[in-house]
Amino acid sequence: xxxxPEVETVRRQLDERLRGKRVSxxxxxxxxxxxxxxxxxxxxxxGRVIEAVERRAKLLVWKLNDGNAITAxxxxxGRFVFVYPSYVPTKHDRMIFDIEGVSLVWSDxxxxxxxxxxxxDELETILAGYGxxxxxxxxxxxxxxxxxxxxxxxxxxxxxxxxxxxxxxxxADEALHRAGIRPTRRLGRVxxxxxxxxxxxxxxxxxxxxxxxxxxxxDYVDTRGKKGGFLSFLRVYGREGEGCVNCRTPIKKIxxxxxxxxxxxxxxx
DNA sequence: ATATGCACCTGTGTGC
DNA sequence: TGCACACAGGTGCATA
Numbered sequence: 001x002x003x004x005p006e007v008e009t010v011r012r013q014l015d016e017r018l019r020g021k022r023v024s025x026x027x028x029x030x031x032x033x034x035x036x037x038x039x040x041x042x043x044x045x046x047g048r049v050i051e052a053v054e055r056r057a058k059l060l061v062w063k064l065n066d067g068n069a070i071t072a073x074x075x076x077x078g079r080f081v082f083v084y085p086s087y088v089p090t091k092h093d094r095m096i097f098d099i100e101g102v103s104l105v106w107s108d109x110x111x112x113x114x115x116x117x118x119x120x121d122e123l124e125t126i127l128a129g130y131g132x133x134x135x136x137x138x139x140x141x142x143x144x145x146x147x148x149x150x151x152x153x154x155x156x157x158x159x160x161x162x163x164x165x166x167x168x169x170x171x172a173d174e175a176l177h178r179a180g181i182r183p184t185r186r187l188g189r190v191x192x193x194x195x196x197x198x199x200x201x202x203x204x205x206x207x208x209x210x211x212x213x214x215x216x217x218x219d220y221v222d223t224r225g226k227k228g229g230f231l232s233f234l235r236v237y238g239r240e241g242e243g244c245v246n247c248r249t250p251i252k253k254i255x256x257x258x259x260x261x262x263x264x265x266x267x268x269x
Numbered sequence: 270a271t272a273t274g275c276a277c278c279t280g281t282g283t284g285c
Numbered sequence: 286t287g288c289a290c291a292c293a294g295g296t297g298c299a300t301a
Binding site: 075077112151 | 270271272273274275277278279281
């Protein structure tokens with residue numbers, strides 16, 4: 001469940017240790033399902049210098065010194081972990097990078113994640129498809145993204161990366177609870193005050209989670225193999241049946257668009 | 270244009 | 286103990 005705060009945590013750690021370094025070699029492990037990598041990826045990355053590791057939405061972007069970039073998406077269970085050079089690969093490891101003596105493993109239990117090389121033109125197209133970055137955009141501008149289509153449920157809008165980038169299932173539920181808006185509410189029935197409140201809460205919850213290095217509800221760990229610290233600050237996600245922090249009403253869980261959705265039936269109208 | 274539902278995967282937890 | 290199955294959820298795609 002890496003969402004913006006988790007991906008940002010990984011980005012910072014990767015950038016800190018990889019920026020300016022040359023990729024010495026890549027070991028392809030090819031365990032499990034074939035993924036769009038292979039020899040071409042190795043040829044396109046080996047010998048290049050990583051100029052920076054950036055993030056847009058939930059996508060990691062490694063800028064290379066030949067003008068190309070690597071895009072990496074963790075999806076649900078992808079992870080980058082720094083290891084010792086003597087590391088022995090385990091079942092779900094896909095690749096090991098040797099970057100000037102630093103060893104980095106890319107592994108992915110469910111194999112939904114990817115790493116691929118893109119040209120600068122391709123990268124531009126990919127990034128243009130995302131909505132605004134919530135931590136770098138004003139409350140007013142974010143609120144304006146949540147207007148149409150009128151019949152769309154507000155949680156569906158929050159999960160759509162073209163509307164606002166980086167929000168996933170956990171932070172959608174959390175922001176809606178903080179703003180007092182039920183996830184099933186249609187955009188057309190949300191007042192401008194509520195939109196502003198929600199936009200503000202999106203920024204707050206994401207910012208607070210980044211400060212705690214993300215949430216580890218299930219699989220997520222950072223590049224040191226450490227869990228994020230935000231789990232205990234969640235107010236509704238994963239708290240079905242527990243009393244709401246505001247009113248003690250038991251938190252309800254429903255399925256909305258095939259996702260578990262948590263809310264307080266009293267606080268969220 | 271928008272909504273719906275499935276597919277992609279494996280590990281874990283639950284009920285029988 | 287074994288077994289079947291629901292569930293976890295980001296995203297792309299086929300279908301309605």
